[in-house]
Amino acid sequence: MAEKLSPKERTRIARQSMPEQPAAQRAHNFEEVNLGLSAAVAEKEAQRCLTCADPKCVHGCPVGVKIREVVDFVRQGEYLNAAAKLREDNVLPAVTGRVCPQEIQCEGACILSKRFAPLAIGHIERFVADYERSVGRVGLPKRARSTGKKVAIVGSGPAGLSCAGDLIQRGHDVTVFEALHEFGGVLVYGIPEFRLPKQIVKDEIENLRTMGIEFQTNVVIGKTVTVDELFSEEGYDAVLIATGAGLPRFLNVPGEHLGGVYSANEFLTRVNLLNAYDPLHYDSPVYDCRDRNVAVVGGGNTAMDAVRTSLRLGAKNAYLIYRRSEVEMPARREEVRHAKDEGVQFLMLHNPIEFVGNSDGELCGAKLAKMELGEPDESGRHSVAAIPDSEFVLPLDMAVVAIGTGANPLVQSSTPAIQTNKWGYIVVDEATFRTTKRGVFAGGDIVSGSATVILAMGAGRKAAKSIHEYLTTNVWEAETTLA
Amino acid sequence: MFAIKEDRELAPNIKLLRIEAPRIVKKRQAGQFVIVRVHDHGERIPLTIADSDTENGTITIVVQGVGKTTKLLNRLTTGDQILDVVGPLGMPSEVKLFGTVVVIGGGVGTAIAYPTAVAMHQVGNRVISIVGAKTKEFVILEDEVRAASDELFVMTDDGSYGAHGFVTQKLQALIEGGTSINHVLAIGPIPMMKAVAEVTRPKGIPTIVSLNPIMVDGTGMCGGCRVLVGGETRFACVDGPEFDAHEVDFETLVQRNRQYRSQEMKALNRFEAAAEIDSDALKPCELQRKYSEVGPQHAP
Ligand SMILES: Cc1cc2nc3c(=O)[nH]c(=O)nc-3n(C[C@H](O)[C@H](O)[C@H](O)COP(=O)(O)OP(=O)(O)OC[C@H]3O[C@@H](n4cnc5c(N)ncnc54)[C@H](O)[C@@H]3O)c2cc1C
Numbered sequence: 166m167a168e169k170l171s172p173k174e175r176t177r178i179a180r181q182s183m184p185e186q187p188a189a190q191r192a193h194n195f196e197e198v199n200l201g202l203s204a205a206v207a208e209k210e211a212q213r214c215l216t217c218a219d220p221k222c223v224h225g226c227p228v229g230v231k232i233r234e235v236v237d238f239v240r241q242g243e244y245l246n247a248a249a250k251l252r253e254d255n256v257l258p259a260v261t262g263r264v265c266p267q268e269i270q271c272e273g274a275c276i277l278s279k280r281f282a283p284l285a286i287g288h289i290e291r292f293v294a295d296y297e298r299s300v301g302r303v304g305l306p307k308r309a310r311s312t313g314k315k316v317a318i319v320g321s322g323p324a325g326l327s328c329a330g331d332l333i334q335r336g337h338d339v340t341v342f343e344a345l346h347e348f349g350g351v352l353v354y355g356i357p358e359f360r361l362p363k364q365i366v367k368d369e370i371e372n373l374r375t376m377g378i379e380f381q382t383n384v385v386i387g388k389t390v391t392v393d394e395l396f397s398e399e400g401y402d403a404v405l406i407a408t409g410a411g412l413p414r415f416l417n418v419p420g421e422h423l424g425g426v427y428s429a430n431e432f433l434t435r436v437n438l439l440n441a442y443d444p445l446h447y448d449s450p451v452y453d454c455r456d457r458n459v460a461v462v463g464g465g466n467t468a469m470d471a472v473r474t475s476l477r478l479g480a481k482n483a484y485l486i487y488r489r490s491e492v493e494m495p496a497r498r499e500e501v502r503h504a505k506d507e508g509v510q511f512l513m514l515h516n517p518i519e520f521v522g523n524s525d526g527e528l529c530g531a532k533l534a535k536m537e538l539g540e541p542d543e544s545g546r547h548s549v550a551a552i553p554d555s556e557f558v559l560p561l562d563m564a565v566v567a568i569g570t571g572a573n574p575l576v577q578s579s580t581p582a583i584q585t586n587k588w589g590y591i592v593v594d595e596a597t598f599r600t601t602k603r604g605v606f607a608g609g610d611i612v613s614g615s616a617t618v619i620l621a622m623g624a625g626r627k628a629a630k631s632i633h634e635y636l637t638t639n640v641w642e643a644e645t646t647l648a
Numbered sequence: 649m650f651a652i653k654e655d656r657e658l659a660p661n662i663k664l665l666r667i668e669a670p671r672i673v674k675k676r677q678a679g680q681f682v683i684v685r686v687h688d689h690g691e692r693i694p695l696t697i698a699d700s701d702t703e704n705g706t707i708t709i710v711v712q713g714v715g716k717t718t719k720l721l722n723r724l725t726t727g728d729q730i731l732d733v734v735g736p737l738g739m740p741s742e743v744k745l746f747g748t749v750v751v752i753g754g755g756v757g758t759a760i761a762y763p764t765a766v767a768m769h770q771v772g773n774r775v776i777s778i779v780g781a782k783t784k785e786f787v788i789l790e791d792e793v794r795a796a797s798d799e800l801f802v803m804t805d806d807g808s809y810g811a812h813g814f815v816t817q818k819l820q821a822l823i824e825g826g827t828s829i830n831h832v833l834a835i836g837p838i839p840m841m842k843a844v845a846e847v848t849r850p851k852g853i854p855t856i857v858s859l860n861p862i863m864v865d866g867t868g869m870c871g872g873c874r875v876l877v878g879g880e881t882r883f884a885c886v887d888g889p890e891f892d893a894h895e896v897d898f899e900t901l902v903q904r905n906r907q908y909r910s911q912e913m914k915a916l917n918r919f920e921a922a923a924e925i926d927s928d929a930l931k932p933c934e935l936q937r938k939y940s941e942v943g944p945q946h947a948p
């Protein structure tokens with residue numbers, strides 16, 4: 166029946182909306198905001214697909230998920246087949262269905278979006294992945310015959326996990342080393358529960374463990390063991406560095422050392438990884454936001470996560486301070502909308518030039534300058550400058566700086582043979598993800614700088630392919646191809 | 649899990665724990681620390697590696713009970729397990745032939761300075777140690793420090809043992825008595841380290857202190873451990889914990905370490921109240937059982 170709809174009829178169906186927890190309610194709990202589509206609604210949404218011969222959405226997807234075929238399966242009610250198709254290119258669909266910036270990827274490219282709302286690909290993806298999880302029939306791929314080769318994966322974020330998943334299937338022994346006490350990287354310490362329930366990440370890690378991957382916490386490569394020792398003493402044949410871009414940047418304005426001023430990484434880690442929102446049951450403290458004024462500085466997903474977390478911790482006023490205007494914010498659109506609905510106050514075109522403290526060294530306000538946009542430069546981005554004499558003090562009890570991260574140097578500084586660029590990111594051959602050191606590969610944010618889950622995952626998978634090639638041929642040509 | 653192989657009380661409220669951690673033993677150098685999380689609901693706290701034993705694969709930590717986590721740690725006994733121990737973290741102490749090195753330890757700082765004293769001695773420095781404590785019973789590791797020193801001075805605030813007075817008075821006396829000092833390492837309460845810095849500053853004697861900001865990950869990821877040194881922001885867990893005493897902004901460190909005072913007090917009060925009602929329930933093994941539905945991911 167569904168198959169017989171004409172294109173015109175398809176376009177007449179309105180984009181199905183994602184049910185969500187009411188804003189007033191969810192602003193005070195950590196449960197997931199989006200509730201997920203029902204099967205009926207997902208099928209209806211799938212009917213909107215124009216089944217293009219050359220689907221633009223697939224080109225828009227950084228890892229080329231066969232979206233049209235996935236949607237076809239959903240329209241026919243074959244959800245497990247849809248899930249299997251999805252997993253061919255995406256090993257963490259329940260994660261990316263929730264956190265990908267679809268509006269600039271698949272959905273941004275969707276032909277429908279020229280005249281109508283784009284197909285809700287992210288929501289369909291999430292439905293398919295959740296359905297598969299709910300029936301407990303995750304189709305775990307088989308492991309090939311053992312090759313006897315050992316690979317060490319450094320870091321358990323999306324890049325490391327996806328690389329590990331591909332390599333175990335190809336018959337290699339894989340060990341994932343993680344510095345923290347839990348696996349998942351930013352997925353567990355950064356992105357909050359209300360956007361990505363931790364159980365999803367835990368389940369994915371369990372799947373990988375079932376497939377035969379060995380996981381070790383509390384190992385800081387570069388400190389506990391060096392990359393050289395992984396080869397010489399622990400017998401690894403190849404190493405992937407997937408340590409992310411974990412070094413927080415600060416504004417370098419006066420007062421940034423006051424009590425109550427956090428980096429987003431610290432604030433989110435305390436709340437997400439260390440459960441500081443529940444002081445009766447967990448020992449790690451976090452600033453008590455109840456009835457306080459909190460500001461978060463920045464415009465990305467991290468800033469949105471931090472400001473919405475502060476609301477959930479009881480902040481009276483939660484401000485988002487960004488020096489450009491709203492359209493320039495790099496955050497996912499959905500997060501911006503959710504934040505506004507929940508009551509976050511947006512202070513666009515403002516920039517902190519100083520944090521002000523009391524005599525005890527605790528934050529009591531931020532001096533903000535108003536900003537104006539100048540002419541756009543070649544890249545189309547507007548320059549931005551402070552308006553003279555526009556400063557004023559915003560009373561604050563807590564502030565979070567979420568203006569980006571840099572490369573963590575722990576591995577590179579202990580392994581000089583691995584070349585880095587001027588920002589400290591690891592230099593790799595674009596096609597093979599090989600570093601300047603034989604047997605060592607790198608991928609994810611530690612190569613690209615802070616990017617996205619899907620790009621990190623894609624890099625991990627391409628690196629896996631290249632590692633497999635190296636392990637089976639023992640040819641290392643990176644020296645000639647590296648710039 | 650990391651097993652405790654030995655527990656020994658060094659002074660009231662100060663305990664030595666020897667923990668099995670073979671990987672860390674192999675790599676650790678003087679001046680480095682570990683981050684410890686006792687159980688699944690616990691916080692991560694930094695503790696210096698005071699010693700290690702290659703043969704048995706153990707590291708030694710010396711813990712002073714100042715709040716909930718350190719007091720809980722001090723209830724642990726031989727055979728108990730610690731859920732997470734990660735390290736060695738931080739930069740090792742700069743150890744080379746300086747000539748005459750004065751190592752100053754105040755309170756539990758003695759245990760933190762001890763491994764560096766050993767290393768300094770091993771490379772041929774003349775090591776003069778000054779150990780300070782409130783009273784006689786708080787003097788720790790005296791024999792160990794003596795073995796690593798050419799000279800040892802013990803100072804107590806009340807004169808109940810060694811000489812009467814502060815470690816800075818002894819340092820001042822050494823300087824005034826004409827001892828030529830090439831390098832000073834001072835570890836202890838912040839006011840002590842600050843006072844030492846002021847004693848050596850006029851003479852331009854290179855002085856190193858080990859800072860103890862609140863930490864979370866210990867890998868440079870959170871920035872919570874940031875300290876101001878020479879007007880610049882440094883992360884103590886990766887750039888330190890040792891810094892040039894004459895460049896450190898101690899006031900900011902004191903203020904940052906106060907950030908969670910009220911929460912810490914509440915947590916400690918709850919902990920001690922619970923211990924009074926049912927101290928068995930707070931036995932580490934009980935706590936761990938309660939919290940250890942964590943599954944195999946924590947098995948090293
Ligand atoms: C708060 C926040 C929100 C975000 N929201 C989104 C979003 O909505 N959508 C999106 O697509 N992207 C989002 N991102 C970005 C995305 O999470 C990252 O691009 C992605 O996680 C990068 O993956 P990775 O595997 O390269 O590194 P990471 O996820 O950073 O993982 C690296 C891991 O390596 C470990 N490690 C580091 N050094 C060592 C060492 N020396 N030894 C052992 N282990 C080590 C770290 O502890 C960490 O677990 C967000 C990021 C943050 C911080």
Ligand SMILES: Cc1cc2nc3c(=O)[nH]c(=O)nc-3n(C[C@H](O)[C@H](O)[C@H](O)COP(=O)(O)OP(=O)(O)OC[C@H]3O[C@@H](n4cnc5c(N)ncnc54)[C@H](O)[C@@H]3O)c2cc1C
Nearest residue numbers: 693694695696711712714715716717718860861862905912
């Ligand atoms: C690199 C480093 C090495 C250290 N080595 C040792 C060691 O070998 N032995 C040892 O006993 N202690 C050491 N410390 C200090 C130890 O980490 C703290 O005492 C501990 O974190 C306090 O935790 P708590 O939950 O018991 O107390 P909390 O309840 O958290 O705090 C109680 C009191 O201690 C203060 N405090 C909190 N955190 C710290 C901290 N990180 N440093 C100092 N004071 C703090 C608080 O301001 C408060 O007054 C070290 C700290 C650092 C940074």
Ligand code: FES
Nearest residue numbers: 866868870871885
């Ligand atoms: S403890 Fe987090 S950066 Fe140092």
